Amino acid sequence: MHTSKTKIGRRAFIKNTSLAGGGLVLGFSWIISCKNTSKQSGKALPKDWVEVNGYIKIAENGLVTIMSPNPEGGQNVKTSMPMIVADELDVDWRDVIVEQAPLNADAFRFQWLGGSQSIRRGWEGLRLAGATARHMLIEAAAKEWQVPFNEITTKGGVVSHKQSNKSAIYGELAAAAAQMQVPEEVQVKSIDDFQIIGTSKKNVDGLKIVTGQPLFGMDTHREGMLIAMIVHPPAFGLKLKSVDDTKARQMPGIKDIFTINVFNDDYEKAFFDTRTFNEVAVVVGNSTWEVMNAKKALKIECEPIESSTETRDRFGRKWEEHTPAGLESTDEHFALMGARAAEPGEVRRKDGDPERAFKNAANIIEASYTAPFLAHNCMEPMNFFADVTEDRAELVGPLQKPDLTEQTLSARLGMPIDKIDIQMTRLGGGYGRRSYAHWLVEAALISKKIKAPIKLIYTREDDMTDGIYRPSYQAKFRAGLDADNNLIAFHVKTGGIPQSPLAQNRFPAGAVANYLAEDWTIDTNLTVGSFRAPSSNFMASAEQSFLDEVAEAASKDPIEFRLELLGRAKADPVGENNDYDPDRYAGVLKLVREKSNWDTTNKNLHRGVSAYFCHNSYAAHVLDMVIQDGKPMVEKVTCAVDCGIVVNPDAATNLAEGGIVDGIGNALYGELTFKEGVPQKSNFDTYRMIRMAEAPKEIEVHFVDSDMAPTGLGEPTFPPIFAAVANALYKAKGERFYHQPYIKYLS
Amino acid sequence: MATFNLNINGATHEVDVDPTTPLLWVLRDHLNMVGTKYGCGIAQCGACTVHLGDVATRSCMLTVSSVGNQKITTIEGLSENGNHPVQKAWLEVDVPQCGYCQAGQIMTASALLKNNSNPTDEEIEMAMNGNICRCGTYTRIKKAIKTAANSENV
Incomplete structure (x- = not known):
């Protein structure tokens, strides 16, 4: 056992409330002195949101309710976060009931779904929550039995003192434990003593899901609730001018039609307050079908926007966001990116003398990659329930950054946060889209205006055409080999509309003596934002495709080539701030080589390898493709992941499989194009979304055995699979594919 | 508006709605049976799948007036306590991630197994191809269908 201080600090609070019936509620908040370990500069990770908590209720009969603090969107934290608490509390998992914790920015910190951070940032706090409650239960027993604290043991929700032959279940001691002082220091388990962590536990919402019980925001129902929908301009670059509701207003079931401004003109938008169509028309009525019909009958007239610059706030850092006027098209975007890429970029990192090295190189390999805008396409369209009066607001629905959205809503309504109650429902997918909860604000404004509880529903078409898209990107790579096929120079120049995907300190930085990383951006009036593994989802696809091509030019096995470079980065790292651990990176490559039997050959199998480090975890894939009736089919994906300790192995495997399938789908089919500002798919x-017949026939996931604190898993398997697809396609088709989605080469 | 008597999960429900209303919204808005999901509204994603008789049907494009006396089964009525072999297999394989599409997947899978108790991989893929899972649980869905097919009393 090692001792860990609970570090109850300035912001901590202790709330011991006895429940009726003698139960115990323990609420804790700890500040954990984590450094900001994220080196993804430019990412929206503030430095000090690292407090975490557990919430435990113990009933007299020994049942334990554990609150899961973070939003659940399929990453299975509603099971795995309470597992961590339960293990340290030392209870039988069968006695645990899990509840979604309320949003409470004072009690809980980082109640977010995003960045693969729930388990990583929750780990220490959740352990402390369980260990502290266990400590207080033991103290209560020591006091009641008049025996030394250190002689008392716990197991499966039972406190025992062997010497006096006394024992009690937690439920019997809970009321007394609630009276104990919260200790400043508690012991947490040694990793070898984990009973629950590292074992597979079923999804705690499984039965509700398979029996269709209400779980999602879309399922919210209240007596007297009305349905609301929005109508937004048909093209980016346009704004509402007028609304003709003559016909729509007469349609059955329609209560009202009006417009709302999502944000006030003088409001300084925070990082997640992205919204292009600030003014939208709203149709409110009795039922979804009636509102859908009236929405179609609504006539809106639009006018062009003017270009604008506004100051926005990224957790205290200001930046100027420029929104150009005009109706943008995809063809024009790619022409602009091509032209911009030919000009010098902003130099982000330079090691050695890259230009000289390229001059001396025996062989130079060059390639350029692009990727389109992507829509998130969560299966549950954007929606929120709102019941807002002059002095209070109740909101129910799915969102990823509830505390930030609460601040935004508070500012918009001019209502203090303690009058706002946001309840988190299970998310029918998030993938970043639900970090931008403008629809919650819209729902609140609609409810307030119409003076009734409402549920705002985006149709699928609204969801897809009023999105916060994955940016479109371009990257150009150059690699220089010497006469002995050693990589002596590497150059990446990349950019996007409107964001750069560059992570200049990532592999192969650190492994090449002469390295240059540059980037650029192009403004747009399309709205963009986080999409599963932001930036990495493109950089991995381009870089790992390129390394495959370089390995081939160097006549080296693609895994061996990467391992050589990682060996260099380990033995004699170039430069500083390399953001990866070469051993762990090499570890997943070696594991995937072994598990996929990489070294055996099968001429019918076209194999692609790819590996990447992002969101604090390492992932490597080997993808086996066959050609059936001229069509590429993914026979199998073998995956190796190093994400530290795996809390819930089967659920973690499921999430890794999901990242793989989602990545194959987006690599092959994902694309949203625009014509004069109009999204061309709705x-x-x-x-096109990946469907069962196109998914791999088999996926095998292997985790590196690790005793390191867990890191994230929602994102890391997603970025590298794109290049595994591209590299396998190259083996199958004999040509390199540089532009996503790859389906355009295959039809 | 018109009155319809619908036979849903073994009980008769009377609703007074616009005859063009899709069954999906009758279930969700008028009967508060929300297990059947809205995903696309154009019969492309399968989240709204119910059984019409024994046939898996997309309820988002099925008008209430076209249902007539046909027996409707929704996810809520597939079994008493979630003990239909397909539901049990889903739990055993721990299929869901976000879970939103899974009711539709289960309804399509249970209709498939009713007609074909031992489907091949290709038959499963063909039957399930109308159901999108954005989280990518397809390999588990296939495994759960095979698990259910191998269990008794499908």
């Missing part, structure tokens, strides 16, 4: 008839 539903699943044209936006």
Whole structure:
């Protein structure tokens, strides 16, 4: 056992409330002195949101309720976060009931879904929550039995003192434990003593999901609730001018039609307050079908926006966001990116003398990659329930950054946060889209205006055409080999509309003596934002495709080539601030080589390898492709992941599988194009999503055995699979594919 | 508006709605049976799948007036306590991630197994191809269908 201080500090609070019936509620808040370990400069990770908490209720009969603090969107934290608390509390998992914790920015910190951070940032606090409650239960027993604290043991929710032959279940001691002082220091388990962590536990919401019980925001229902929908301009670059509701207003079931401004003109938008169509028309009525019909009958007239610059706030850091006027098209975007890429970029990192090295190189390999805008396409369209009066607001629905959205809403309504109650429902997918909760603000404004509880629903078409998209990107790579096929120079120049995806300190930085990383951006009036593994989802696809091509030019096995470079980065790292651990990176490559039997050959199998480090975890894939009737089919993906300790192995495997399938789908089919500002796809008839027949026949996930604190898993398997697809396609088709989605080469 | 008597999960429900209303919204808005999900509204994603008789049907494009006396089964009525072999297999394989599409997946899978108790991989893929899972649980869905097919009393 090692001792860990609970570090109750300035912001901590202790709330011991006895429940009726003698139960115990323990609420804790700890500040954990984590450094900001994220080196992804430019990412929206503030330095000090690292407090975490557990919430424990113990009933007299020994049942324990553990609150899961973070939003659940399929990453399975509602099971795995309480597992961590339960293990340290030392209870039988079968006695645990899990509840979604309320949003409470004072009690809980980082109640977010995003950045693969729930488990990583929750780890220490959740352990302390369990260990502290266990400590207080033991103290209560020591006091009651008049025996030394250190002689008392716990197991499976039972406190025992062997010498006096006394024992009690937690429920019997809970009321007394609640009276104990919260200790400043508690012991947490040694990793070898974990009973629950590291074992597979089923999804705590499984039965509700398979029996169709209400779980999602879309399922919210209240007596007297009305349905609301928005109508937004049909093209980015346009704004509402007028609304003709003559016909729509007469339609059955329609209560009201009006417009709202999501944000006030003088409001300084925070990082997640992204919204292009600030003014939208709203239709409110009795039922979804009636509102859908009236929405179609509504006539709106639009006018062009003017270009604008506004100051925005990224956790205290200001930046100027420029929004150009105009109706943008995809063809023009790619022409602009091509032209911009030919000009010098902003130099972000330079090691050695890259230009000289390229001059001396025996062989130079060059390639350029692009990727389109992507829509998130969560299966549950954006929605929120709102019941807002002059002096209070109740909001129910799915969102990823509830505390930030609460601040935004507080500012918009001019209502203090303690009058706002946001309840988190299970998310029918998030992938970044639900970090930008403008629809919650819209729902609140609609409810307040119409003076009734409402549920705002985006149709699938609204969801897809009023998105916060993954940016479109371009990257150009150059690699220089010497006469002995050693990589002596590496140059990446990349950019995007409107964000750069560059992570200049990532591999192969640190492994090449002469290295240059540059980037650039192009403004747009399309709204963009986080999409599963932001930036990495493109950089991994381009870089790992390119390394495959360089390995081939160097006549080296692609895994061996990467391992050589990682060996260099380990033995004699170039430069500073390399953001990866070469041993762990090499570890997943070696594991995937072994598990996929990489070294055996099968001429019918076209194999692609790819590996990447992002969101604090390492992932490597080997993808096996076959050609059936001229069509590429993914036979199998073998995956190796190093994310430290794996809390819930089967659920972690599921999440890794999901990242792989989602990545294959987006690599092959994902694309949203624009013509004069109009999204060219608005539903699943044209936006191709991966379906069962196109998914791998088999996925094998292997985790590196580790005793390191857990890191994230929602994102890390996603970025590298794109290049595994591209590299396997190259083996199958004999040509390199540089532009996503790859389907355009295959039809 | 018109009155319809719908036979849902073994009980008769009377609703007074616009005859063009899709069954999906009758279930969700008028009967508060929200297990059947809205995903696309154009029969492309399968989240709204119910059984019409024994046939998996997209309820988002099925008008209430076209249902007539046909027996409707929704996810809520597939079994008493979630003990249909397909639901049990789903729990055993721990299929869901976000879970939003899973009711539709289960309804399509249970209709498949009713007609074909031992489907091949290709038959499963063909039957399930109308159901999108954005989280990417397809390999587990397939495994759960095989698990259910191998269990008794499908």
